[in-house]
Amino acid sequence: MLKGTFCAVLELIRAAGHRMNNALQTLGFATRFFFQILLYSGQSFRRFHLTIREIYFCGFQSLLIIVVSGLFIGMVLGMQGYETLQRYGSSEALGVLVALSLTRELGPVVSALLFASRAGSSITAEIGLMKATEQLTAMDMMAVNPIARVVAPRFWGGVISMPLLAALFSAVGVFGGYLIGVVLIGVDEGAFWSQMQGGVDFRFDIWNGIVKSFVFGTAVSVIAVFEGYDAVPTAEGVSGSIKRTVVYSALAILALDLVLTSFMFRGV
Amino acid sequence: MPADCLVKITDVNFAYDDRSILKGINMEIPRGKLVAIMGNSGCGKTTLLRLIGGQLKPTSGELLVDGQSVPRMTHDELYAMRRRMGMLFQFGALFTDISVYDNVAYLMREHTDLPEELIRDMVLMKLNAVGLRGAHHLMPAELSGGMARRVALARAIALDPMLIMYDEPFAGLDPISMGVIGQLIRKLNDALGATTLLVTHDVQEALLIVDYVYFVSDGQIVAQGTPDEIRASSDPFVHQFVFGEADGPVHFHYPAVPFEQELMREVAGA
Numbered sequence: 001m002l003k004g005t006f007c008a009v010l011e012l013i014r015a016a017g018h019r020m021n022n023a024l025q026t027l028g029f030a031t032r033f034f035f036q037i038l039l040y041s042g043q044s045f046r047r048f049h050l051t052i053r054e055i056y057f058c059g060f061q062s063l064l065i066i067v068v069s070g071l072f073i074g075m076v077l078g079m080q081g082y083e084t085l086q087r088y089g090s091s092e093a094l095g096v097l098v099a100l101s102l103t104r105e106l107g108p109v110v111s112a113l114l115f116a117s118r119a120g121s122s123i124t125a126e127i128g129l130m131k132a133t134e135q136l137t138a139m140d141m142m143a144v145n146p147i148a149r150v151v152a153p154r155f156w157g158g159v160i161s162m163p164l165l166a167a168l169f170s171a172v173g174v175f176g177g178y179l180i181g182v183v184l185i186g187v188d189e190g191a192f193w194s195q196m197q198g199g200v201d202f203r204f205d206i207w208n209g210i211v212k213s214f215v216f217g218t219a220v221s222v223i224a225v226f227e228g229y230d231a232v233p234t235a236e237g238v239s240g241s242i243k244r245t246v247v248y249s250a251l252a253i254l255a256l257d258l259v260l261t262s263f264m265f266r267g268v
Numbered sequence: 269m270p271a272d273c274l275v276k277i278t279d280v281n282f283a284y285d286d287r288s289i290l291k292g293i294n295m296e297i298p299r300g301k302l303v304a305i306m307g308n309s310g311c312g313k314t315t316l317l318r319l320i321g322g323q324l325k326p327t328s329g330e331l332l333v334d335g336q337s338v339p340r341m342t343h344d345e346l347y348a349m350r351r352r353m354g355m356l357f358q359f360g361a362l363f364t365d366i367s368v369y370d371n372v373a374y375l376m377r378e379h380t381d382l383p384e385e386l387i388r389d390m391v392l393m394k395l396n397a398v399g400l401r402g403a404h405h406l407m408p409a410e411l412s413g414g415m416a417r418r419v420a421l422a423r424a425i426a427l428d429p430m431l432i433m434y435d436e437p438f439a440g441l442d443p444i445s446m447g448v449i450g451q452l453i454r455k456l457n458d459a460l461g462a463t464t465l466l467v468t469h470d471v472q473e474a475l476l477i478v479d480y481v482y483f484v485s486d487g488q489i490v491a492q493g494t495p496d497e498i499r500a501s502s503d504p505f506v507h508q509f510v511f512g513e514a515d516g517p518v519h520f521h522y523p524a525v526p527f528e529q530e531l532m533r534e535v536a537g538a
Contacts, residue, residue, distance in 0.1 A: 138361035141321055143347035144378050 074176025162217025
């Protein structure tokens with residue numbers, strides 16, 4: 001009985017060690033892969049049309065979901081913000097509340113989550129299927145480096161697109177807040193815009209939001225390309241990689257947001 | 269190495285972890301010849317191609333291509349050698365997001381600074397050689413299996429390589445497409461003055477076009493010779509392989525405990 005329990009505990013420790021070992025190995029491989037992307041990024045900029053193409057696929061084609069989501073979130077913020085602010089008689093501060101919420105947090109975070117689901121998953125699927133159909137091997141056999149030709153342009157396409165999408169998300173969100181607050185509810189238009197102008201600092205609020213979205217874009221892009229490149233070359237393997245891209249990206253975005261916020265806005 | 273030998277493999281062993289795939293392979297591929305490597309599925313044929321292409325490194329032994337040791341090459345040297353190689357993958361491995369024309373033009377655009385007009389002429393010449401000039405505007409998804417294989421063939425010879433490697437070029441093709449691909453492989457080898465290595469298990473088709481055959485079984489070369497020697501061979505493995513017999517040196521059954529014992533175990537387990 002005692003021996004059985006001891007063996008079960010040992011087995012549990014062994015399994016935990018094995019999982020930890022695998023996780024560390026994958027992390028090490030991913031880090032090395034990230035540096036390889038940076039090393040072979042020259043082609044992405046020398047032949048910038050490759051990167052432009054990826055900006056089109058992952059950035060431009062994500063516009064619809066980003067704009068519509070930004071509009072709805074801005075409208076909801078307008079409604080909820082007005083409902084809370086009017087209790088304290090400060091409904092004119094609605095503009096600043098909407099703008100700060102969007103530029104500091106919701107813009108970068110929600111657009112990054114949407115980007116991970118829309119563009120990150122499709123990047124993983126594309127690279128994973130290229131691997132499964134031996135296209136990456138064929139490229140390598142043709143003396144064309146797949147990291148330089150396929151991975152790096154997609155990575156930079158994501159990194160460049162993300163801040164632009166987040167900025168657009170915030171801008172459309174502010175417009176959504178305006179529609180609800182000013183047009184529908186009737187908050188004073190002058191107060192809405194002037195309080196926003198006075199309460200939002202470019203360097204502190206907007207710039208920090210851009211930095212956040214750049215970091216999220218880098219994280220999502222590197223996870224997406226890594227999961228595609230590391231996919232087991234079968235239908236099940238590619239599907240698992242897509243799932244991991246969405247899950248890991250979401251967790252990375254939220255964890256990084258906590259870290260970045262604690263550095264950027266501490267003591268305020 | 270004799271000057272007329274493009275690929276020389278000496279005592280090459282290869283293993284994945286502790287699973288041995290190739291055991292003491294010795295092989296010479298003379299320049300200008302079309303050599304086939306045949307064997308049953310999983311015998312290590314494709315691994316051999318990957319070793320020659322430098323995608324894998326042998327556990328031990330020497331592997332020379334054009335006098336250079338492939339396992340000792342740096343990344344840049346390996347890529348320089350691969351520019352002089354063409355490879356046709358089992359299912360073509362065409363780039364699915366670009367057209368037939370762009371697939372064939374891919375290497376020319378990547379590795380040369382040729383003007384687009386010249387690339388156009390060269391692409392159309394290559395496609396004409398495989399009979400698909402009229403299909404240059406199609407996407408890979410619109411091609412039949414045989415057509416895709418021919419496009420992949422045109423892509424493999426895009427830069428007139430010194431060594432062309434084919435991995436199961438006949439797999440999954442109808443008899444007409446098989447014959448077409450077989451004849452193309454032979455004609456292109458002779459017209460380009462290239463050396464060809466053909467990995468296949470389609471014996472009858474391959475024996476019609478090749479100059480020399482190596483038979484691989486369980487990671488070892490078990491027979492070799494010209495097509496006539498192979499047809500006349502009394503070696504049990506070659507005989508079984510050439511005439512497609514179900515049982516022989518290559519067993520029908522995967523290794524297992526005796527069937528009676530297995531059945532009794534099932535009963536005991538139930």
